[in-house]
Amino acid sequence: MEPFVFTQLAARMVFGTGSLQLVAQEADQLGGTHVMLVHDAMAATAADTVATQLGSRLAVRWDEVAQHVPIELAERARQTATDGAVDLVICIGGGSSTGLAKAIALTHRIPILAVPTTYAGSEQTTIYGLTGERHKQTGKDHAVLPRTVVYDPALTVGLPCQISAASAFNALAHSVEALWATGCNPVTSAIALEGVRLIAHSLPIVVAAPGDLAARGDLLLGAAFSGMALGATAAGLHHKICHVLGGMFNLTHADAHSVVLAHVLAFNAPALPSEMDRLAQALGVPPGDVAGALWDLAVASHVPIKLSDLAGTGGPLQRGDLSLVADAAAAEVSTNPRPVTAADIFGLLEQAYDGLRPTAKTVARSGH
Numbered sequence: 001m002e003p004f005v006f007t008q009l010a011a012r013m014v015f016g017t018g019s020l021q022l023v024a025q026e027a028d029q030l031g032g033t034h035v036m037l038v039h040d041a042m043a044a045t046a047a048d049t050v051a052t053q054l055g056s057r058l059a060v061r062w063d064e065v066a067q068h069v070p071i072e073l074a075e076r077a078r079q080t081a082t083d084g085a086v087d088l089v090i091c092i093g094g095g096s097s098t099g100l101a102k103a104i105a106l107t108h109r110i111p112i113l114a115v116p117t118t119y120a121g122s123e124q125t126t127i128y129g130l131t132g133e134r135h136k137q138t139g140k141d142h143a144v145l146p147r148t149v150v151y152d153p154a155l156t157v158g159l160p161c162q163i164s165a166a167s168a169f170n171a172l173a174h175s176v177e178a179l180w181a182t183g184c185n186p187v188t189s190a191i192a193l194e195g196v197r198l199i200a201h202s203l204p205i206v207v208a209a210p211g212d213l214a215a216r217g218d219l220l221l222g223a224a225f226s227g228m229a230l231g232a233t234a235a236g237l238h239h240k241i242c243h244v245l246g247g248m249f250n251l252t253h254a255d256a257h258s259v260v261l262a263h264v265l266a267f268n269a270p271a272l273p274s275e276m277d278r279l280a281q282a283l284g285v286p287p288g289d290v291a292g293a294l295w296d297l298a299v300a301s302h303v304p305i306k307l308s309d310l311a312g313t314g315g316p317l318q319r320g321d322l323s324l325v326a327d328a329a330a331a332e333v334s335t336n337p338r339p340v341t342a343a344d345i346f347g348l349l350e351q352a353y354d355g356l357r358p359t360a361k362t363v364a365r366s367g368h
């Protein structure tokens, strides 16, 4: 066994159906007396419940959130937090709500209590992102790690099937890439593999029966583990590509993950034989074609599999945009299990653009 260092991030997890009822009590433990409640439109009912629990401790309610946290939005929310003398942010919603809470915590150094309603996993990381002129800037700061996370699977039951499945692929990507990302070690790999196992087991059930609360619980726990795995390691090639796609074209974050993951995996697989074996076991698929099996899972889950099907604020992604994405992603990638150039990234993006099933043969053709 190689020597390693693992730092456990200090966050409290409260997990269980109905745990929404415990939010105000958890907020008390964090000393919240002037609470800012951030939520997206879909979480309005859950936010109503929490607002009632908080009573006079609720200082500000904020329901404007946007993907990738535009800086202008963050600045307005921060000013509102200042005006309300806010000492705790509670966020209810997907990664976009958590992201806005993180933007506030970053400047105001106040704790976050997160109540996630998707599988994005941001609530388990010290990573924040802010988007300016077509560029998403990410950084790490312990101040943005939610101090308490309340997971209530009942809140995810209303998440539409396609958003659920794409979001689950976002979570899968965290765990998959954590198996070889900078900072990975036996602890993070154990967490990541359990995340993969839970997601692979529960996702087909959720797709077939979105109201299955037990499967929703397993998927949410798998997503929590995946967020922990991402939070304890570093973003690799796959995440860099997705951040560029999100920052440059404002593509839906989870959709970008569902399209790109299998192609990055196929590219890196030849350099990762033992990781692929363990991944195959966790996914419950035969070894040898893990990337293909992930692509099959994406098809069976009805998530996007073609970049050409994705559109952002400027309309559909064009084939001519791929070289821009490849260059920007290549400039951001510092380590990868095998050497990777902008041309390699362009090759795998082309396959993703056309929605081709990745195979070892395709990788060999597009390689160096």
Ligand SMILES: NC(=O)c1ccc[n+]([C@@H]2O[C@H](COP(=O)([O-])OP(=O)(O)OC[C@H]3O[C@@H](n4cnc5c(N)ncnc54)[C@H](O)[C@@H]3O)[C@@H](O)[C@H]2O)c1
Binding pocket: 040, 041, 042, 043, 066, 067, 068, 069, 093, 094, 095, 096, 097, 099, 117, 118, 119, 120, 121, 122, 123, 125, 126, 127, 128, 129, 155, 156, 157, 158, 159, 160, 163, 167, 170, 230, 246, 253, 254
């Ligand atoms: N910092 C990190 O560690 C990290 C990790 C993962 C993702 N992210 C960020 O999170 C963002 C994406 O998060 P996301 O994929 O959760 O998207 P999101 O928060 O934008 O939510 C996606 C959609 O689902 C809806 N929704 C959320 N919960 C719902 C529910 N329970 N029922 C019905 N509808 C619901 C939302 O209203 C929205 O329309 C991106 O900006 C991404 O960069 C950050």
